[in-house]
Amino acid sequence: MNRRVFDAGPFDQYERHGFDEMFAEDGQPRPHYAALYNRLATLSAEDMESRHHMADLVMRRQGITFTVYGRGEGLEQIIPFDPIPRLISSEEWETIERGLEQRVRALNAFVHDVYHDRLILKDRVVPAELVVGASGYQRECVGLRVPRDIYIHISGIDLIRDEHGRFLVLEDNARTPSGVSYVLNNRHVMKQVFPFLFQQYNVRPIDDYPANLLATLRAIDPSGRDDPTVAVMTPGVYNSAYFEHSFLARQMGVELVEGRDLFFDGGYVYMRTTRGPRRVDVLYRRVDDRSLDPLAFDRTSVLGVPGLYGALRAGNLGLANALGTGVCDDKAIYPFVPEFVRYYLREEPILANVETFRLTEPSHRQHVLSNLEKLVVKAVDGSGGYGMLIGPASTKAQREEFARKIEADPRRFIAQPTISLSQHPTFVDGRLAGRHIDLRPFVLFGDQVRVLPGGLTRVALPKGSLVVNSSQGGGTKDTWVLRGDPPEKIEGPGELQGD
Amino acid sequence: MLSRVAENLYWISRYLERVESVARLLDDSFQLELDAAGLHAAASGERPVESVLSILGCKEAFHKAHPNGGRSEVLKFLTFERDHADSMLSMIGRARENARGTQETLSAEVWGQINRLYLYLCGRQARRRYRTSPSRFFEGIKRSCILYTGLVESTLPRSEVYHFLQFGRYLERVMQLSRILGVKVQALRQVEPLAAGSLRVVYSTSLLQSCSAYDAYIRQAHEQIDPLGAVGYLMLDPDFPRSMRFGVDRACVALRAISGGDEHGFATEAERLLGRLGSDLRFLDLDEVIHRGLEQFLTEVLSTCHRVAHEVHQTYFLA
Numbered sequence: 001m002n003r004r005v006f007d008a009g010p011f012d013q014y015e016r017h018g019f020d021e022m023f024a025e026d027g028q029p030r031p032h033y034a035a036l037y038n039r040l041a042t043l044s045a046e047d048m049e050s051r052h053h054m055a056d057l058v059m060r061r062q063g064i065t066f067t068v069y070g071r072g073e074g075l076e077q078i079i080p081f082d083p084i085p086r087l088i089s090s091e092e093w094e095t096i097e098r099g100l101e102q103r104v105r106a107l108n109a110f111v112h113d114v115y116h117d118r119l120i121l122k123d124r125v126v127p128a129e130l131v132v133g134a135s136g137y138q139r140e141c142v143g144l145r146v147p148r149d150i151y152i153h154i155s156g157i158d159l160i161r162d163e164h165g166r167f168l169v170l171e172d173n174a175r176t177p178s179g180v181s182y183v184l185n186n187r188h189v190m191k192q193v194f195p196f197l198f199q200q201y202n203v204r205p206i207d208d209y210p211a212n213l214l215a216t217l218r219a220i221d222p223s224g225r226d227d228p229t230v231a232v233m234t235p236g237v238y239n240s241a242y243f244e245h246s247f248l249a250r251q252m253g254v255e256l257v258e259g260r261d262l263f264f265d266g267g268y269v270y271m272r273t274t275r276g277p278r279r280v281d282v283l284y285r286r287v288d289d290r291s292l293d294p295l296a297f298d299r300t301s302v303l304g305v306p307g308l309y310g311a312l313r314a315g316n317l318g319l320a321n322a323l324g325t326g327v328c329d330d331k332a333i334y335p336f337v338p339e340f341v342r343y344y345l346r347e348e349p350i351l352a353n354v355e356t357f358r359l360t361e362p363s364h365r366q367h368v369l370s371n372l373e374k375l376v377v378k379a380v381d382g383s384g385g386y387g388m389l390i391g392p393a394s395t396k397a398q399r400e401e402f403a404r405k406i407e408a409d410p411r412r413f414i415a416q417p418t419i420s421l422s423q424h425p426t427f428v429d430g431r432l433a434g435r436h437i438d439l440r441p442f443v444l445f446g447d448q449v450r451v452l453p454g455g456l457t458r459v460a461l462p463k464g465s466l467v468v469n470s471s472q473g474g475g476t477k478d479t480w481v482l483r484g485d486p487p488e489k490i491e492g493p494g495e496l497q498g499d
Numbered sequence: 500m501l502s503r504v505a506e507n508l509y510w511i512s513r514y515l516e517r518v519e520s521v522a523r524l525l526d527d528s529f530q531l532e533l534d535a536a537g538l539h540a541a542a543s544g545e546r547p548v549e550s551v552l553s554i555l556g557c558k559e560a561f562h563k564a565h566p567n568g569g570r571s572e573v574l575k576f577l578t579f580e581r582d583h584a585d586s587m588l589s590m591i592g593r594a595r596e597n598a599r600g601t602q603e604t605l606s607a608e609v610w611g612q613i614n615r616l617y618l619y620l621c622g623r624q625a626r627r628r629y630r631t632s633p634s635r636f637f638e639g640i641k642r643s644c645i646l647y648t649g650l651v652e653s654t655l656p657r658s659e660v661y662h663f664l665q666f667g668r669y670l671e672r673v674m675q676l677s678r679i680l681g682v683k684v685q686a687l688r689q690v691e692p693l694a695a696g697s698l699r700v701v702y703s704t705s706l707l708q709s710c711s712a713y714d715a716y717i718r719q720a721h722e723q724i725d726p727l728g729a730v731g732y733l734m735l736d737p738d739f740p741r742s743m744r745f746g747v748d749r750a751c752v753a754l755r756a757i758s759g760g761d762e763h764g765f766a767t768e769a770e771r772l773l774g775r776l777g778s779d780l781r782f783l784d785l786d787e788v789i790h791r792g793l794e795q796f797l798t799e800v801l802s803t804c805h806r807v808a809h810e811v812h813q814t815y816f817l818a
Contacts, residue, residue, distance in 0.1 A: 062607065063599065063614045237600045250603035261501050272502045274659060274757070274815040 008041035010048055010432045011425070017434060018420040019165045021086060032089045032486040039197055039490045040084070045430040048083070051193045052427055055081045058189050064182075067240045079182060080475035082426050083193050086437065086457045087201075093453065093481045096159070096167055099351035100441055101449045102341060104155055107174060107328050108445060109344035110337075111151040115141045115324060125343050126336045130360070133411060134333055135381040136175060136326020138289055140296060144312065146322045147220040150445055153320040154213070154284075156180070156455075159351070159439045161422035168354050168419075170438065172337065174328040175321060176286050179456040179476075180442050181244035184209060184251075186456075186478040200487045203480040204453035209442070210251035213284075216446030217252075220318035221281045228281035228318075231255040231271065233262075235287050235303045245286050259287070264307025267314040282318035289323055331380040331414045332358065355417055359410035368415040369406065372399045375415045377406070390466065392418055421466055426459055426477070436460040438468050439479065454479035500659045504604055506816040507597040508660060511613070512667030514594035518587050519644035520675040521577055524551045526637035527709040532570065534701065545686065547705070548573050554675075554682045557585050574633060579626070587640065591617050606654035609647065616643045659757060666753035666811070670804055673746040677800045679709060680730060684793060687726050703729045710741045730793070731785040743800065744780035750807075751777055757815070769810035776803050 016023055022033045029037035056078065059065075065076040088096075113120050114131055121128040131137060156177030158170040187206055191198055214230065221228035234245035236258050249256035261271050262280065270277035285292065291301040296309035311317040327333060335356040338349040357364040357375070368375060372391050379387035389402045406413050423434035441455030457479045458468035468474040528547035545553065548570045552558040560583065565572045580586040595617040602610040619625050620640075629636040648668070655661045683706045687699070703726045707713040716724070716732050736742040751773040760766035765774055788796050 060618065061615050062611055063602070237596070242599075246599075246603045250607075255501055255504075256603045257501065258503070261503055274500050274502055274505045 010043055010045065010427075010430075011037075011041060012431060014425065014432055015434060017423060018163050019161055019422040020434060021161075021422055021424040021437070032087050032482060035201070035487045035490050036085070036087065036197070040425070040432065048427055049430060051083050052081075055083055055189045055193050058192060059185070062185075063243065064185050065243055067238060067242065080459075080461060080473075081186060081189060082459050082475050082477040083190070084425050084427055084432065085190060085194075085198075085478045085480045086424055086439075087486075088454065088479065088481045089486075090482050090484060092167075093204075095350060096441065097451045097453075099167075099349070100157055100443050100451050102345065102347060102350055103157060103169065103172070103337065104152060104443045104445055104449060106340040106344050107155070107172060107337065108150060108152050110340045111174075111322075111325055111327060112149050113344070114327060115144060120340070120343055123343075125339050126333070127360075130332050130411075131327065134327045134330035136289070136324070136329050138324040138326070140309065141322075141324035144323070145315065146312075147222050147315075147318050148446075150220060151322040151325045152328070153216050153220065153322075153445050155321075155443045155445070156440045157443065159441065160354070160419060162419050165422070167351060167439075169337070169351050170354055171331065171334060172328050173440075175326040176288070177440070177442070178241040178244050178286075179440055180209065180452070181247040182476050183442070183452065183454065183456050183479070184247075186476060190478040197490055198480075200490050201480060202483050202487070204483045206452055206454060209452050210248065212444050212450050212452075213248065214252045214254070216444045216450070217282045217284055217318070217320055219446035220320060222315050222318050223279075223281045225281065229254075229271075229279060230282040230284070231257045231280050233257050233259070233283050233285040233287055235259075235291070239286070241286065248284070257283075259302065259304045262305040262308070264305055264311060267311060268316050269305060269308055269311045280317070282320065284320045289326055292323070329381075331356075331378055331382075332360070332411065335414070354419060357415040359406055359413050359415065364415075365406065365410055369403055372403060374418065376418050377402050377413050377415045380412055380414060388467075390418065418466070421460075421468075424457075424459070424477070426461070426475075428461070428463075433463070435463070436466055436468065437477075453481040500604070500663075502816050504601045505659065505663050506812075507601045508604070508663040509667035509811070509816075511594045511597045511601075512664045513671040514590045514597075515613070515644050515647055516668045516671040517585075517675065518590050518594070519641055520672075520679075521551070521555065521585075521587055521590075522637045522640040522644070523711065524554060524679070524709050525574060525577060526634055526641070527705055529570075529574070529633055529637075530708075531701070531705050546570070550682055550686060551577065554678045555585055556678070557583070560585075578629065579620075588620050591620055604660050606650065608650045608654045612643070612647045612650050616640075616647070619643070657756070662753045662756040666750050666757070669746045669750035669753065670808065672741065673743055673750065674801060674804045676710065676733060676741070676743050676746065677797045677804070679706070680733065681794060681797045683709070684726075684730060699726055700724050702726070706730075706733070712739060712741055715739050727785065727789075734788070735780055735783070735785065737781075744777070747773055747777045747780060754811070767810060767814050769807045769814065772803055772807050772810065776800065 016027065022029055022037060024030050059078045059081060065078050067076055110120065120126055121131060152174045154177065156173040156179060158173065159167050160170045161167055184206060217230045218228055230252070231254050232245055232249040234242060234256055236242065246256050255271065257271055262269055263272065269280045271280055287303050290297040292304045293306060293308040294301050294304055295306045312319060312323065335353065335358055338353055341347055341349040357368050359365045359368060373394065375391045377389040382388060389398060421436040421438060424437045425432040426435040437457050437459050439455050439457050442452040444450045457477045459475045459477055460466055460468045461473060461475050528551050531547040552561050552573060561568065561573065561576050564583065565576065568576070576583055576586065578587050581588055583589060595613050598605060598610055598613045625636065628639065651661065651664055683702070687702050700723070703724045704713060707716050707729050710733055712733060716729060719732065720728055732739065732742065734743045737744055739745055751770060754767065754770050754773065755762065758766035758770065760770060765771040
């Protein structure tokens with residue numbers, strides 16, 4: 001472990017562990033971070049504190065919150081925002097972007113195949129029982145045609161950086177990935193908190209995401225009308241991502257609907273308006289598959305629309321993401337994604353996976369069970385940091401409990417080596433300290449594939465923690481994808497007091 | 500527009516209009532109690548602050564919750580009490596919850612303002628200010644509500660969203676005014692035997708002030724304040740934005756904009772009811788109203804408003 005102590009301003013007491021985004025092995029700032037480093041080094045603790053506070057205030061006033069479950073009706077909180085931006089050079093981004101596009105195309109081909117010809121299963125590239133046993137696999141989708149054969153219109157692919165600085169895919173979120181509203185709002189807040197710094201860094205803009213999202217949604221309109229009716233479908237105000245649903249509807253200028261606003265009639269879905277029923281052509285749903293239609297799926301769900309599945313069968317409704325995409329979110333499928341790239345696209349994967357042990361394989365299982373204290377075990381259908389065992393941080397009792405669970409049902413788990421996520425300078429208690437981060441870029445797939453430059457950088461705020469989820473106390477920071485070369489030095493605002 | 504959203508919008512406006520009215524009533528009655536007039540009133544009947552409970556129809560609820568409550572309990576009951584559905588905090592909370600569920604249809608400014616007002620009222624700053632000076636606190640709430648109204652006026656296109664907000668606000672305003680007049684006129688009647696001219700003036704002034712109508716009335720009446728003149732002004736003036744006639748007309752305009760009707764007819768039962776009330780207010784004079792019985796008239800106005808609300812509910816919210 002290399003370790004170095006810095007002495008410049010807020011970097012006083014900064015410790016470097018593993019791969020640091022800002023500092024190279026020799027302790028010098030990486031070239032694209034140099035100007036940012038020099039600027040931050042001159043800031044006082046009070047100055048930093050006031051910018052941090054400003055960011056919180058902006059978010060609270062605009063109601064940029066998420067809801068935490070398990071305490072009464074749900075408690076609204078803001079996600080802690082870290083005002084130190086994360087920088088990605090244009091070359092680094094170019095690779096990520098190509099890698100993401102490739103991966104999403106392969107995943108899409110896989111979903112289509114699984115519900116139609118099943119060639120990949122017949123060719124035994126992936127075990128059939130793993131696919132049909134996946135929690136996100138929907139029998140009802142077999143043979144169901146979707147517009148343009150696209151399933152995964154919006155995805156969030158989680159990336160991490162290992163100790164060598166390599167970007168690796170940690171997981172695929174092809175069902176209803178959230179967080180893009182924080183990406184857009186973090187940018188908005190950053191422009192208020194560090195306007196001059198931002199301006200001089202020549203950052204790739206992200207404001208066109210809502211327009212691109214709308215274009216993606218319109219691309220799957222089955223009606224052929226000139227002006228299809230698009231709506232965002234939410235489970236309601238108590239959903240943890242409600243802010244995001246409403247934000248996206250507002251940004252696209254479309255209605256935000258709940259199940260109770262919709263009804264099915266004669267093959268079509270309509271919404272109840274003050275001027276009577278209005279036909280809906282495309283739904284960007286943020287409701288889980290099984291809750292979408294109580295007649296076809298979960299009878300007890302009150303979030304969906306009885307008959308909605310009928311509209312899909314009749315080909316009268318574009319649904320984003322399509323039904324059944326959750327099969328890719330199953331972590332037991334994840335180890336095979338590089339194979340999908342080779343099988344469907346006949347290309348070599350640009351982005352690698354994290355090494356993963358499949359517990360259904362006896363040799364893997366044996367290895368995992370005897371090395372639990374070194375590994376991370378994840379439930380295949382878990383998310384939000386739930387259902388995980390982090391070996392090095394676990395107790396003997398926890399390991400024994402997981403060993404029992406694995407032996408009882410190996411299909412439910414995967415294991416990965418503990419990867420020390422890269423760290424990034426983060427504002428903690430008046431100074432800067434290294435904290436682990438990941439990255440969730442967002443990919444749209446409709447008339448074309450579009451990758452939002454950057455994505456959501458999540459930060460594990462407790463020292464040493466590897467869990468970046470907001471439901472586990474993680475924060476976020478703005479992600480700047482640079483266009484061209486970084487500035488040599490940041491000019492101040494001149495006469496005015498500013499950054 | 501979605502029916503659910505339309506209903507939410509209508510309630511947002513009604514709640515905020517009611518909050519503004521409660522702030523104004525509490526401010527005014529608190530001031531009145533600080534004057535000697537408060538003592539007289541206490542001797543002759545209901546104290547000014549208690550009369551606010553009557554106006555809002557929650558006297559029983561208050562006495563049940565605070566059997567021996569005095570002035571400061573009343574003020575707190577109507578301001579910060581979460582358990583009481585008609586306290587300002589509860590109403591702003593509901594307005595905010597409705598706004599949160601429809602924020603994509605509002606402008607960011609309007610939603611932000613409602614959210615800020617709610618956060619303020621939940622926070623420590625509000626309580627601190629309230630303890631130091633209730634009047635300054637109420638003043639702040641009134642300003643926040645008016646800022647909300649101003650943001651609605653200046654950031655929303657004149658679409659259905661705007662018209663439902665307008666309709667809710669003016670309907671609530673007319674209902675509030677009917678209740679205020681009902682209670683205040685009764686109070687005026689009770690102090691009349693005391694016959695002190697100055698007390699009549701104090702009460703009429705308070706009536707006008709609780710509707711922010713004092714300056715406007717004086718400029719128009721050019722004379723010493725007379726109770727009947729004040730009542731007539733608040734009910735029948737065509738140009739004053741808080742008069743009953745003005746409110747009924749605006750609510751009617753909003754409904755016509757929603758239905759797409761014109762001013763010569765009516766497209767819905769709600770428009771017919773409001774239109775008829777509007778023409779009453781246009782063509783009646785105060786003597787006739789008094790002759791028919793003021794209390795009776797005010798009760799009729801309220802019942803018309805309830806029927807209008809019901810009709811709008813049937814026509815637009817249950818689609």
